[in-house]
């Protein structure tokens with residue numbers, strides 16, 4: 001499966017930051033983490049820091065999958081409104097999902113600051129109503145979040161125009177959000193755990209996985225065997241390969257980045273992310289070197305050749321939308337790309353065991369627009385499961401909720 005097309009900026013900017021050996025001997029360990037993207041890196045780091053003997057293995061160079069294509073806005077606001085989650089499940093469930101995601105932003109901040117030099121910055125997130133018909137659902141969403149103590153401010157049409165120069169019916173401003181270079185963060189985490197004794201291998205594909213009551217055995221493309229007490233499947237959008245049932249819908253998402261923009265033009269966009277109520281939505285955020293990163297235009301094509309052909313056309317369409325929103329901003333694409341993306345029906349991720357493989361195989365499917373926030377939550381959750389401790393998110397992120 002080809003996970004990305006075009007020129008994902010992080011890969012272009014950073015090049016191959018770290019490389020690891022291919023696996024050429026059999027080995028045993030406590031936990032093998034299959035997949036070295038941001039999800040595998042966060043989980044491996046969490047486990048290694050807490051004394052587990054961890055092996056990480058990836059079929060590509062590390063972080064070369066979706067992680068290198070991610071636009072990496074870090075938001076607690078998930079693609080499904082809290083009010084929608086409350087209707088679908090209940091208020092307590094919506095609160096758990098939103099509150100956990102809010103906490104995850106601080107956890108990523110702490111980690112990013114410790115690791116250092118990963119273009120992390122906090123900011124605000126402006127969620128505007130794309131059309132008048134969305135106004136009332138935004139009012140409800142704002143009221144729910146305000147009532148539950150989330151850091152939000154309501155912006156009327158007039159306030160939005162005055163303060164941001166943006167023409168839209170209304171918006172919710174969240175004062176907690178962040179951004180990061182996900183490729184750098186994941187690469188540095190892998191480097192860090194290796195220095196502390198974890199073993200990391202790249203360019204080594206896992207071709208089979210067999211779980212018994214006491215262990216899991218993985219066999220690689222070069223015939224090596226890894227025996228572990230637990231396996232974490234962090235294969236991103238390729239994880240479906242290990243499951244008979246379809247658990248999510250694959251899409252393609254498109255993005256482009258500008259050259260550094262004059263700070264006088266960028267103004268408040270330097271520290272405010274923007275997204276909208278339409279689905280699929282357009283979103284914008286800046287980078288540490290003053291570029292503007294724009295994404296959206298998701299479609300149902302996950303056939304790589306078709307997606308490859310669309311990259312420039314989609315970037316041009318995104319650019320036209322940005323020009324309508326911000327007529328004075330020069331937001332020409334410097335690099336454009338696309339990536340495979342997946343969504344569950346309720347916008348929540350899937351972490352934990354699946355009946356097909358038993359309790360020693362734990363999946364880490366950080367699906368949805370907040371994939372990275374979910375991966376951070378999944379790290380703590382899967383560690384708790386491996387250590388046989390209860391965790392508040394066990395049920396909410398379990399496969400069993402899909403029915």
Ligand SMILES: Cc1cc2nc3c(=O)[nH]c(=O)nc-3n(C[C@H](O)[C@H](O)[C@H](O)COP(=O)(O)OP(=O)(O)OC[C@H]3O[C@@H](n4cnc5c(N)ncnc54)[C@H](O)[C@@H]3O)c2cc1C
Pocket residue numbers: 003034035036037038039040057058059060061062063064065066067068069070071072073074075204205206207234235236237238253254255295338339340341364366367368369370371372373
């Ligand atoms: C265009 C785009 C924009 C996005 N924007 C955001 C955003 O703004 N905010 C946000 O939070 N999230 C965003 N996401 C989602 C986020 O990027 C993903 O959740 C995240 O990158 C997934 O990371 P991962 O480690 O799970 O997957 P990946 O990075 O794909 O890593 C999985 C790894 O598993 C390896 N692998 C697969 N099969 C095997 C095998 N058999 N053997 C060995 N290794 C294997 C792969 O080689 C790969 O390196 C976006 C995604 C895309 C595509």
